[in-house]
Amino acid sequence: MLRVGTRGSALALAQSGQIAGRIAGHARTSVDLVTVRTEGDVNLGPLASIGGTGVFVTGVRTALLAGRVDVIVHSLKDLPTAAADGIALASVPVRENPFDALCARDGLTLDTLPSGARVGTGSPRRAAQLLLRRPDLEVVPVRGNVDTRLGLVTSGTVDAVVLAVAGLARLDRTERITQQFGPDEMLPAPAQGALAVEALTIAADDGPFAGALRAVDDQDTRAAVVAERALLSVLEAGCTAPLGAFAAVHDGELALAGTVLAVDGSREIRDEIRGPVADAAEVGAALARRMLSAGAAALLAAPRT
Ligand SMILES: NCc1[nH]cc(CCC(=O)O)c1CC(=O)O
Numbered sequence: 362m363l364r365v366g367t368r369g370s371a372l373a374l375a376q377s378g379q380i381a382g383r384i385a386g387h388a389r390t391s392v393d394l395v396t397v398r399t400e401g402d403v404n405l406g407p408l409a410s411i412g413g414t415g416v417f418v419t420g421v422r423t424a425l426l427a428g429r430v431d432v433i434v435h436s437l438k439d440l441p442t443a444a445a446d447g448i449a450l451a452s453v454p455v456r457e458n459p460f461d462a463l464c465a466r467d468g469l470t471l472d473t474l475p476s477g478a479r480v481g482t483g484s485p486r487r488a489a490q491l492l493l494r495r496p497d498l499e500v501v502p503v504r505g506n507v508d509t510r511l512g513l514v515t516s517g518t519v520d521a522v523v524l525a526v527a528g529l530a531r532l533d534r535t536e537r538i539t540q541q542f543g544p545d546e547m548l549p550a551p552a553q554g555a556l557a558v559e560a561l562t563i564a565a566d567d568g569p570f571a572g573a574l575r576a577v578d579d580q581d582t583r584a585a586v587v588a589e590r591a592l593l594s595v596l597e598a599g600c601t602a603p604l605g606a607f608a609a610v611h612d613g614e615l616a617l618a619g620t621v622l623a624v625d626g627s628r629e630i631r632d633e634i635r636g637p638v639a640d641a642a643e644v645g646a647a648l649a650r651r652m653l654s655a656g657a658a659a660l661l662a663a664p665r666t
Contacts, residue, residue, distance in 0.1 A: 362391055363570060366421050366430035369396035370506055375531045377434040380454055380556055380577065384432065387573035395430050397421045415441045422448060425559060431570060432560045436528075437552035437586055442594040451565035452558035453586060455579035458526040459554035459607060461487060461547045463540040465521035466514055470540040471495060474520060481510060481519040485624050489603040490547045491523065492626025511537055523547075527554035548605025548620045548631075551589035555582055581610040584641040588617045591645025596621065596652065602661050608645075610638055619648050621657040630655045 363385045367377035374394065381392045397420045418440055421433045425448065432451065463471060463480075471494060474480070481503035482488055488500040501519050503510055510522045511534060521539070529535050558574060565574060585608040592606045603624050608617040615638045620631040630652050636644035649657075 362393055363388060363432065364393045364395055364430040366395050366397055366424040366433040368417060368421060368435075369398060372507055372528050372532060373434075373436075376436070376556055379531075380434055380558060381432075383454070383577050384452070384558070384570065384573045387576045388570050395424065397424050422559070425561060431564065431568075432558050432574070435557045435559070437555040437557040438550045440552070440557050442590050445559075447562055448559050449562040449565040450557055451560040451571075451574040452578040453583040454556050454558070454577050456527075456555040456582040456585070457530060458541075459549050460526050460544070461523050461542045461549055461553075462526045462529060462535075462538040463521050463523055463542065464511060464514055464529070464537040465539040466517070468539050469521060471542075471546065474498060478520040479518075481513050481522040484523070484550070485603040486550060486605050486622075487523045487547065489622035489624050489626045489629075490605065490620070493622060493629055494546070494626075496626060507532055507534060525549070525553055544607050544618055548607050548618060551593045551604075551606045552586040555586050581638070584615055584638045585609055585617075587641040588615055588645035588648075591642040592617065592619050592649045592652075593645075595646045595649035596657060596661060604661070606645075608641075613638065615641055615644050617644055617648055619652060621652060621660050623660055628660060630657050630660060 365377055365381040367373045378394060385392045418435055422445060424430050425433045476497040477499055479499045479501045480491055481501045483502050483504045491498055491500060503513060507524060507528050510524060513519045514522055526541060565571060588608040589606040593604060603622040605620045608615055614635055616635050618633045620629055622629045632648055632652055634644060634648040
């Protein structure tokens with residue numbers, strides 16, 4: 362039996378159940394999904410005021426450290442960049458669609474939304490990139506799960522919301538997408554669309570599920586998210602910073618694009634780099650240093666309103 366710790370949201374259950382089934386299949390065993398309620402699920406205040414996205418992770422990690430579960434599954438973009446003592450990133454499964462999508466009323470797109478249209482997002486990164494291209498839009502802060510946000514469009518509270526394609530796909534809601542953004546329109550959050558499977562370090566190296574965890578690990582996805590998260594970490598930007606990053610492996614080479622913006626979309630520092638897949642962390646750090654030379658720190662330090 363593989364005991365899998367996860368948050369209890371519909372999205373978390375959908376993605377944890379799927380990857381747990383793959384790991385258990387390799388280990389020829391069954392799955393017990395153990396749901397953990399976290400501070401981020403209970404407290405629906407703005408994320409920045411309750412300790413950032415780390416609030417989703419701590420409770421689930423506690424279950425792992427206490428031995429109540431064998432592995433835990435998170436959205437990798439919700440995982441703080443700092444490593445946790447005794448816990449290993451045992452597996453990074455192949456990433457699904459990493460990009461964001463507009464889910465608007467009446468089939469509207471970023472180009473056809475009327476001036477003053479209300480677009481719901483709680484993400485400074487999404488807000489800044491929307492306003493960079495359409496300063497005439499009104500960004501409305503929203504929180505809650507994927508269906509809650511889609512419901513705001515249905516009810517007419519907002520004209521559109523921006524959500525990760527991966528989350529919409531895992532919940533079978535892609536029919537609500539009116540425009541998929543490419544990297545030129547909106548760079549995703551570091552590691553968006555990727556999952557993280559964590560295990561105790563000793564178990565990841567040598568436990569009964571070590572082989573199965575290695576079998577579902579995808580090296581190209583791991584290199585891409587390592588580069589994206591190295592950029593985030595060297596820029597010392599938290600999860601609420603207006604920062605986007607996207608890396609992919611092409612012909613054996615890693616290509617990474619990054620952006621840092623003023624929250625109101627009035628300024629952007631954007632750059633791209635290529636480098637060896639084996640040096641993913643250094644590729645991300647090198648791009649971060651270039652962006653810092655171009656003035657990124659001033660944008661990240663700007664007061665958030
Ligand atoms: N911020 C919450 C969150 N964390 C992970 C996803 C799903 C997409 C993913 O796996 O990155 C979402 C929803 C969203 O951003 O639309």
